[in-house]
Amino acid sequence: MPVITAENISKKYVIDHKRSKGGSSVRDWFSEQMENLFRRNNGQADFNDKEDFWALQDVSFEIKQGERVGIVGHNGAGKSTMLKILSRITKPTTGKVAIRGRVASLLEVGTGFHPELTGRENIYLNGAVLGMTRTEIKNSFDAIVDFAGVERFLDTPVKRYSSGMYVRLGFAIAAHLEPEILIIDEVLAVGDAEFQKKSLGKMRDVSESGRTIIFVSHNLTAVQALCNRAFYFEKGRLMDEGDTTHIVSTYLSRVSKTSLEHVWDDISKAPGNERVRLKSLRLLPDYIGELRHIDVRTSMKVSCEFWNLEDTAVLNLSLHLYAYTGECIFNVGTQAQEFSKGIIEATCEIPGYFLNDGSYVISLMIVKNTSEVVYNQEEAIAFDIQDYREGVTWYGKWPGYIRPQLNFSISQTEPVVND
Amino acid sequence: MQMGKTVIIKSDGGEKEYWMDLWRHRQLLWILSKRDISVRYKQTVLGVAWSVIRPLATMIVMTFAFSVVAKLKGDVGIPYPLMVLGGITIWTFFSNTFTQISNSIVINSNLVAKVYFPRLIMPLSAVSVGFVDFLITFSLFLLISIGYYNYWPGTNLVYLPFFILLTFVTSLSFGLFFAAVNVRFRDIGQLIPFLVQVGFYACPIAYSSSQLGMDSRWYQYYIMNPLVSLIDGFRWCMLGDNAFFDPQSLYSTIIVSGIAMCVSIVYFRKKESSFVDHI
Numbered sequence: 001m002p003v004i005t006a007e008n009i010s011k012k013y014v015i016d017h018k019r020s021k022g023g024s025s026v027r028d029w030f031s032e033q034m035e036n037l038f039r040r041n042n043g044q045a046d047f048n049d050k051e052d053f054w055a056l057q058d059v060s061f062e063i064k065q066g067e068r069v070g071i072v073g074h075n076g077a078g079k080s081t082m083l084k085i086l087s088r089i090t091k092p093t094t095g096k097v098a099i100r101g102r103v104a105s106l107l108e109v110g111t112g113f114h115p116e117l118t119g120r121e122n123i124y125l126n127g128a129v130l131g132m133t134r135t136e137i138k139n140s141f142d143a144i145v146d147f148a149g150v151e152r153f154l155d156t157p158v159k160r161y162s163s164g165m166y167v168r169l170g171f172a173i174a175a176h177l178e179p180e181i182l183i184i185d186e187v188l189a190v191g192d193a194e195f196q197k198k199s200l201g202k203m204r205d206v207s208e209s210g211r212t213i214i215f216v217s218h219n220l221t222a223v224q225a226l227c228n229r230a231f232y233f234e235k236g237r238l239m240d241e242g243d244t245t246h247i248v249s250t251y252l253s254r255v256s257k258t259s260l261e262h263v264w265d266d267i268s269k270a271p272g273n274e275r276v277r278l279k280s281l282r283l284l285p286d287y288i289g290e291l292r293h294i295d296v297r298t299s300m301k302v303s304c305e306f307w308n309l310e311d312t313a314v315l316n317l318s319l320h321l322y323a324y325t326g327e328c329i330f331n332v333g334t335q336a337q338e339f340s341k342g343i344i345e346a347t348c349e350i351p352g353y354f355l356n357d358g359s360y361v362i363s364l365m366i367v368k369n370t371s372e373v374v375y376n377q378e379e380a381i382a383f384d385i386q387d388y389r390e391g392v393t394w395y396g397k398w399p400g401y402i403r404p405q406l407n408f409s410i411s412q413t414e415p416v417v418n419d
Numbered sequence: 420m421q422m423g424k425t426v427i428i429k430s431d432g433g434e435k436e437y438w439m440d441l442w443r444h445r446q447l448l449w450i451l452s453k454r455d456i457s458v459r460y461k462q463t464v465l466g467v468a469w470s471v472i473r474p475l476a477t478m479i480v481m482t483f484a485f486s487v488v489a490k491l492k493g494d495v496g497i498p499y500p501l502m503v504l505g506g507i508t509i510w511t512f513f514s515n516t517f518t519q520i521s522n523s524i525v526i527n528s529n530l531v532a533k534v535y536f537p538r539l540i541m542p543l544s545a546v547s548v549g550f551v552d553f554l555i556t557f558s559l560f561l562l563i564s565i566g567y568y569n570y571w572p573g574t575n576l577v578y579l580p581f582f583i584l585l586t587f588v589t590s591l592s593f594g595l596f597f598a599a600v601n602v603r604f605r606d607i608g609q610l611i612p613f614l615v616q617v618g619f620y621a622c623p624i625a626y627s628s629s630q631l632g633m634d635s636r637w638y639q640y641y642i643m644n645p646l647v648s649l650i651d652g653f654r655w656c657m658l659g660d661n662a663f664f665d666p667q668s669l670y671s672t673i674i675v676s677g678i679a680m681c682v683s684i685v686y687f688r689k690k691e692s693s694f695v696d697h698i
Contacts, residue, residue, distance in 0.1 A: 097428040111533040
């Protein structure tokens, strides 16, 4: 029996190009009304100022009791809007959702925490905000405090908490909700590794107790570990749904197609200058088996073709790889060589089991006489590396920029024999 | 597992559900009220004493300015400072709750964006601080009235709860409207302190309504201010029949506040679901 039935849900936002979001002033509103008045007299419509934006379009689905549904999609695909509708924070423009059972939604950790109040007071406050009754909070109070590990600071205002403690307390309260349907948005992205492990474990417990979970996260490892069904949203539409593994790989293959290849056939429009012009930039992953996305095991080639427009030049190519945080992971260069006019190709191999999962950007530099930068193509190729693990029961973010497989041995040197 | 009721989420309707939901969330109302009260005087040295100092200081300054300097007269048989303090007591209750209700949604914007509950909880819980302050000022009033002037309230006192309730209803009926408008237009945040300041002089706090005179041609407009009967009525309850109170002004308050309440609730309910898009 379905616990959630959504029928043709659409949500429209009106984007006002003239006004920034948030509270506006009466003066703006008034002047706008006046403008509209005059416009109408002139018989002109204001197409440019306001624009309808459909955050969700015609989304229908059913979720049965005990299902653990992961929602994946790019930023702006409508995932959060969907969660907001399911948690009743906003209403759909058209369509309807029927929900059977008590819903708790966790769109943020520690919603409603008041910095001046103590940990103890905030447990009651946040619990009530999330829909727990006083008795329920009382009954799980000790468990919450224990889970969060804040016994010593219970009577300290939370504004004096470290951010880690704050998050732990917030999650601990939410974890002790006992709703029939739990809606979670990205909360696992917070806290240290130890805590992420704890919270993922807690979520497994919750799901194993037969409750329905709806989970949005960019952490695909966590989605795969927790969910048995997944929805893939793109541009406000529910594009695909089904088994988690299938949906996640569909999603990933769509992601990786976006920007792995740039080809310029028309030399006059290609990026560059009067000395060199780019012809093509490609990232060619050596996909593993049936997979169509890059994960930590995948080796790949970066290939670059460019036109040398000078008669002779001593050129070399330099490649920088940056993490999305902006740090440079490495910089490699080819040997410098003398070239005549024509097309030049360079290829760099990036092995598998080298980069950690994450988002990366490559920039390429064409250098003359090993010192003069002729052309620099910033952010030439962007790509994501997905996580892959086996034989591990931990799903938090794997730390570090690189993920080498080194010879790291372990053995027992001296067994103690009990008799 | 026990199954809850089915909730239907769609663009309109569900009026009956809404009011039942409001009732189901009464514990949240209580907790938010408690939060506001306990946060109120955190990190202040004088703490609750502020609720005594402010009305007392206002009374002294008013008495000096209007009674000693301007030689305004109060109602016959009532000490002028007592009349002023009575007015301040009920006026402060109104203006505090009105201000807090008007800001309630904007102040709780983090909750609006992240959790669902009937939004009416927020303006309703905003009353708590004003009410606690009122109880303190009211005790101060009793202390001065009985302890210093030996002026005991008479049998009119039994009507006091009615006037307090009506003051609350009046502040809610206007505050609710401003609370909803405030989400969209933050000008309200600027407007309210101004309204409160002007209101202080437009209402019979430093003077008595009797000084205007019931035969004045302004009188019928004057009593359309719903605060007039509330302030006069409060004094009448506490200070006896010597205090001027015209029952006709009370009818006017009930009508004005009643209409304002209906308009505000309809407006608030209409705007409520889009708060999250504007906040």
